[in-house]
Amino acid sequence: MGKRKETITIYDVAREAGVSMATVSRVVNGNPNVKPVTRKKVLDAIERMGYRPNAVARGLASKKTTTVGVVIPDISYAFFAELTRGIEDIAKMYHYNIILCNSDLKKEKELQLTEALLEKQVDGLLFLGGKVTDEHREIFNGTDVPVVLAATRDEAKNARPFVTIDQVKAAKEATDVLIREGHERIGFLGGPLTDPLIGYPRYQGYREALEENGMSLDEDRVRLGNYRYHSGYDAARELLESEQAPTAIFAVNDEMAVGAIHAVQDLGKRVPEDVSIIGFDNIPLASQVRPLLSTVAVPMYDIGAVAMRLLTKYMNEETIEEDQVVLPYRLELRDSTRLKEI
Amino acid sequence: MGKRKETITIYDVAREAGVSMATVSRVVNGNPNVKPVTRKKVLDAIERMGYRPNAVARGLASKKTTTVGVVIPDISYAFFAELTRGIEDIAKMYHYNIILCNSDLKKEKELQLTEALLEKQVDGLLFLGGKVTDEHREIFNGTDVPVVLAATRDEAKNARPFVTIDQVKAAKEATDVLIREGHERIGFLGGPLTDPLIGYPRYQGYREALEENGMSLDEDRVRLGNYRYHSGYDAARELLESEQAPTAIFAVNDEMAVGAIHAVQDLGKRVPEDVSIIGFDNIPLASQVRPLLSTVAVPMYDIGAVAMRLLTKYMNEETIEEDQVVLPYRLELRDSTRLKEI
DNA sequence: CTGTTAGCGCCTTCAT
């Protein structure tokens, strides 16, 4: 039962239209070297037979799949979901499809997924958010497929092109806001310091800000979490219940920052009257909380879009003027801090 | 410059290992019919030459791409991002990759993307969240590629398999919570009534709940938005500033519900003391707001996972016992309503 | 257990 739809090929169309398959191929691919009448004949035959080109066969013959691979930590993070939207929009614009893979930031998964993507003959690869190790480089360098890093970077020489923001500087400016508000005890809610992409650089920015303002970094005011709301909540709660509790908190991402807001509130205090809080990223949540969260607005969508655009340039072998793009961020001072401008 | 890495094929490996390509193919595909020593020879050659199988060629020859297409409204919605995570996890488990496409719920895009995915010879297709029209059915029925609907359904005869929840019933139960709290003026924050997947059924549930409890549906207490936070905020604000303002609100999704919470608070009132609010979906935001949002917990991840699992069964031609899956939901009563159990 | 031989459906010179 369920009679298999016998696949109809370019050859069938050719026969039906009374031309050669080369001609059919030409009209399908928009080659101008086809007489209008011939083209019409072919188009009609295609229409009549319901012909659907086989992209796999085309890929094998042409060595192009119009597909790019995207290795991402976790699509369920608002940050990466937004970024992916930027990628996909630009990909669509250039007629590429994306194969999406979640790596959970696990090196082994990243490597394995990258391999799988290359086997699938993707025309390009977007690598998001993971640390680039020698093993990564070995794979990246061992292929002609262009690779662009997004929301991460590789400091190594001969590094891959990337699109990101200046994490340290942004973190420093965020901390500066708190300093200028006059706070002397500024808490820090971070991620793993072993994370070279977010955790460490944002910590570094915090530290530099304090140091440049002659303030000492007190380890007791540093708490490390996993970037999630609850870890932010818990860490902030600890901080606030300690002696010498901070009067301001810089959280390295918005989820943790919102957790901190609620920790403050649950303790019967107020933001920003009692404790100022600033986050990082500017995910939708930041403007869906009371008070509205002050934060570093990271152009998530743009990072994805620009990275994808850059990748298309490599795939088309266009000349690249700028292969290491540092996008601007912006301080978005809302209601969880008192300072309204800097 | 940039000497092209000459692609090394199964044929090269065969020569290097001193066997035929068929044998190489066998070891690459884990065919047991290979003598251990031979296998080792081949494996060594593969290792030595850095051979990477070409999945496109394999796809053409085997007519399987181990790739499934996913048409989704918008990956940047928490709801769909979560669902996609479920899809991808199960896909990975069964060694499939997913090609992700955002449709923005536009019919034309959905159709065009579906076509493109079929051209790419995906082994299966997951269609999320859009309304299924005759044009969709025409494409779906015109191919042997199995199609599973997720978070949507098609009432038509000979319909596609689907995985979803009972929207009407869930909406009714959510409204019931408010009714049992004794509210007589229950506002409704909905989506377009022309949306047959969310907007209409959830409205219907609201209406049925009222009717079954002998309450009349007052159109003045119905506000329609676009599912986003701000539209929820604005609509709730209108509702609350009207005469005969509702004392409880059912919002058809969490974003709007949280908008409503803030509208109430910005008006100087309290949730749930002055106004009870219940949402729908249980996205992370629901537990990242104060008060914690009571809502209908939809198993987003599971919908994706189950749909993908179902699809694998079709792709493997396993026998399907249940092709129309209605997953259970759960009322998650937190702090934005007063009733704690039902 | 291993090798041979056809394709899979299409693109792409190269002729005509």
Added chain:
DNA sequence: ATGAAGGCGCTAACAG
């Protein structure tokens, strides 16, 4: 402007 023919790299019978 069109056709003929040779791959693209691999799988899948079918022999042996």
